[in-house]
Amino acid sequence: MALLETFEITKAYGDHQVLRGIDFAIEPGQVVAVIGPSGGGKSTFLRCLNQMERPTTGRVVFAGEELSATESNLDRLRARMGMVFQQFNLFPHMTALRNVVLPQMNVLGRTREEAERRGRALLEQVGMLAKADSYPNRLSGGQKQRVAIARALAMDPEVMLFDEPTSALDPEVVHDVLDVMTDLAKDGMTMVVVTHEMGFARKVADRVVFIDGGKIAADLPPEEFFSDGNDNERIRTFLAKVL
Amino acid sequence: MVRAPLGRRRAAAVLAGLVTCVMLLTGVSPAAAKENGQDNGAQGGKLERLRSGQATLRVGTDATFPPFEFTDAKGHKQGFDIELVRALAERAGIKKVSFTQMPFANIVPALQAHQVDMGASGIYISDERSRVIDFTDVYYPGGLAMFVAEKNDSVTSLADLAGKRIAVQVGTKSVEWLKEHQPRAHLITVQTNEQMFSAARLGQADAVVTGAPAGQYFIAQHGGLKQVGKRLTDENYGYALPKSDAAVTAAFNAALQKMKDDGSYTALTKKWFEAKSGSGAKKEQPLLNPRTIVDSWGQIQSGLLVSIAVIMMSLCLSLLLGTAGGLARLSGLMPLRWLGSAYVSVIRGTPFVVQLFFVYFGLPQLGLQLPPMVAGVLALGLYSGSYVTEIFRGAVQSVDRGQIEAARSCGMSHAAAMRHVVIPQAFLRMLPPLGNEFVSLTKNSALVSFITIGELFMVGQTIISRTFDALTVYLFIGLLYYILTNIIGFATHTIEKKMAVYV
Numbered sequence A: 001m002a003l004l005e006t007f008e009i010t011k012a013y014g015d016h017q018v019l020r021g022i023d024f025a026i027e028p029g030q031v032v033a034v035i036g037p038s039g040g041g042k043s044t045f046l047r048c049l050n051q052m053e054r055p056t057t058g059r060v061v062f063a064g065e066e067l068s069a070t071e072s073n074l075d076r077l078r079a080r081m082g083m084v085f086q087q088f089n090l091f092p093h094m095t096a097l098r099n100v101v102l103p104q105m106n107v108l109g110r111t112r113e114e115a116e117r118r119g120r121a122l123l124e125q126v127g128m129l130a131k132a133d134s135y136p137n138r139l140s141g142g143q144k145q146r147v148a149i150a151r152a153l154a155m156d157p158e159v160m161l162f163d164e165p166t167s168a169l170d171p172e173v174v175h176d177v178l179d180v181m182t183d184l185a186k187d188g189m190t191m192v193v194v195t196h197e198m199g200f201a202r203k204v205a206d207r208v209v210f211i212d213g214g215k216i217a218a219d220l221p222p223e224e225f226f227s228d229g230n231d232n233e234r235i236r237t238f239l240a241k242v243l
Numbered sequence B: 001m002v003r004a005p006l007g008r009r010r011a012a013a014v015l016a017g018l019v020t021c022v023m024l025l026t027g028v029s030p031a032a033a034k035e036n037g038q039d040n041g042a043q044g045g046k047l048e049r050l051r052s053g054q055a056t057l058r059v060g061t062d063a064t065f066p067p068f069e070f071t072d073a074k075g076h077k078q079g080f081d082i083e084l085v086r087a088l089a090e091r092a093g094i095k096k097v098s099f100t101q102m103p104f105a106n107i108v109p110a111l112q113a114h115q116v117d118m119g120a121s122g123i124y125i126s127d128e129r130s131r132v133i134d135f136t137d138v139y140y141p142g143g144l145a146m147f148v149a150e151k152n153d154s155v156t157s158l159a160d161l162a163g164k165r166i167a168v169q170v171g172t173k174s175v176e177w178l179k180e181h182q183p184r185a186h187l188i189t190v191q192t193n194e195q196m197f198s199a200a201r202l203g204q205a206d207a208v209v210t211g212a213p214a215g216q217y218f219i220a221q222h223g224g225l226k227q228v229g230k231r232l233t234d235e236n237y238g239y240a241l242p243k244s245d246a247a248v249t250a251a252f253n254a255a256l257q258k259m260k261d262d263g264s265y266t267a268l269t270k271k272w273f274e275a276k277s278g279s280g281a282k283k284e285q286p287l288l289n290p291r292t293i294v295d296s297w298g299q300i301q302s303g304l305l306v307s308i309a310v311i312m313m314s315l316c317l318s319l320l321l322g323t324a325g326g327l328a329r330l331s332g333l334m335p336l337r338w339l340g341s342a343y344v345s346v347i348r349g350t351p352f353v354v355q356l357f358f359v360y361f362g363l364p365q366l367g368l369q370l371p372p373m374v375a376g377v378l379a380l381g382l383y384s385g386s387y388v389t390e391i392f393r394g395a396v397q398s399v400d401r402g403q404i405e406a407a408r409s410c411g412m413s414h415a416a417a418m419r420h421v422v423i424p425q426a427f428l429r430m431l432p433p434l435g436n437e438f439v440s441l442t443k444n445s446a447l448v449s450f451i452t453i454g455e456l457f458m459v460g461q462t463i464i465s466r467t468f469d470a471l472t473v474y475l476f477i478g479l480l481y482y483i484l485t486n487i488i489g490f491a492t493h494t495i496e497k498k499m500a501v502y503v
Ligand SMILES: Nc1ncnc2c1ncn2[C@@H]1O[C@H](COP(=O)(O)OP(=O)(O)OP(=O)(O)O)[C@@H](O)[C@H]1O
Pocket: A013, A016, A018, A036, A037, A038, A039, A040, A041, A042, A043, A044, A045
């Protein structure tokens, strides 16, 4: 059974129709790369998955439960879905460790000790333990993003949503972050990754979803998607631009 | 708002105008006054409660009018009125008497609002005043006279005042009388008795028209002026009481008659109006006179403490209201948002002094009578809170949306995200504008002197009314305010530096 599923979701900002009916499903343990031209609606789609953005119509079902409009139910389900942002969005007034600890204590009700033990383990996993007591302003972009990933993982999520996690990074640190994500995927994490990193999509993803004009224009395994035999004209022009 | 320093004359004129406005707004409404009177009359037994000691006779006075009433270096009220009222009260069997400092022009409104039970402040009995309050029998004959600087020989009669600048005290009889009898005089309206004489001595005015006893006392104490021409009027001083307290008035009249009969009244008038008049003019004083400050140190200290108390309490209230107001303005609930905007727009759109007087003099007409300290802190807190509301809202809105999204994506509630993530960041951004706002609050706190709170500025005025040393006193008081505002600036800056480790 699909872990996360959408049914005909649409999203409009006023007259501007951004999503035009998206049916999507991801199985536990799958990694889906979402790619497509700028403005095509990738971020909007991803943000609909945990209701950061409310779809105009359509339903989102997570682990058999409908993500309803009632806030408390929503908070409960969101806690089981991690999200990583292009701009990191670390809490600047807290140390790296405290960033990872706060949501655990506040949402999961863990004690400080428990939360710190888990937090340190995760910082170690993303290679950031040495910086546990640093404030975000002392960290590079790549370091910030790894702390942000640890913060999301600390909630023990069942699925991780990434929105262009490496787009704001200097090229030389992109790999630090991609390595962490690759390890996660290998450990069996369910992941939806909006990305421009074609190498990552090709090597790590189980499926590549191409979103264009608010619709899923293709949903293929990477070897098919990137194969020379793919005759979808839009995909070919897109790939010609980014590769 | 009186945020920028104004010249003393201009400030006096501005404030005089406001006082008059508020008198019109709160005081001279006969219908309301009558209702108030009836309410109180219905309770009855005021005199009995005064006699049994259950109630204290609260006497409003502007103790800047020697020899009738003034404040000595220890902060005690002295003068003919003070001693006579105490003696009369004792003879009338009234157990407790307390004197409350208030600007002269506020005494009649305060009587109408039942903020005080009696006015004893060298008040002339007039028909206009008699319409809204009652007077006791005459306790001292007065009358307006003209005073000029010693070297000035250009004024000898009322006719000579035409085209001249005449200093008068706001709310006193001189104002109306001159408008009627010498309309060609240019009136310079000042707040206090002292400012009036100083104006003539310093050449800011050509002459002073005021009660003869006060002028003579000034000459006896300080010199530099002389009385010219004949007395202009012969009116009489009386003590003012609310119309509803006829029994108290009658008790005072009986006591006054007794004192006149047994000679104690004559002894008292001799003490205050004759003994000192012979003592001659004092020597010229140096420009800055540290003795003025040293002699009044106890008084200044207590004024400073009152100021600090007022500032601290209003600061807390302001923070509380500002946070509540800011949260209301950011709320998802339409009525709350509306309430927050209304608060900010009304309070920021009206002068602080008007709000202060509304709270203290206006609300009693609606049955809400607040002690001066409560009214002052409430008004200051309300006023400053409206600015803090906007500071709070602006700071919260300046925190990046991504912060809330990150918190909520972890499953934190909106409230938790605000509390742990947004508000701590907003607080740091609030500190510099908050510091500015609290500096403003400190400066505005001087204005609560107008509702009888004995804080620093009022203490300064009472010292000047005794020493006539405005230069030294205002300089020193200004210095104290300067230190206070700098402490606040320093404190916010330090907190900011401490908190800003992450920026
Ligand atoms: N809050 C909003 N209000 C109005 N329009 C919006 C809003 N958010 C996104 N849009 C519009 O929706 C469209 C899709 O935006 P979206 O961010 O989903 O695209 P994207 O595929 O993620 O693009 P990119 O690769 O540049 O990130 C764009 O035209 C954008 O201008």
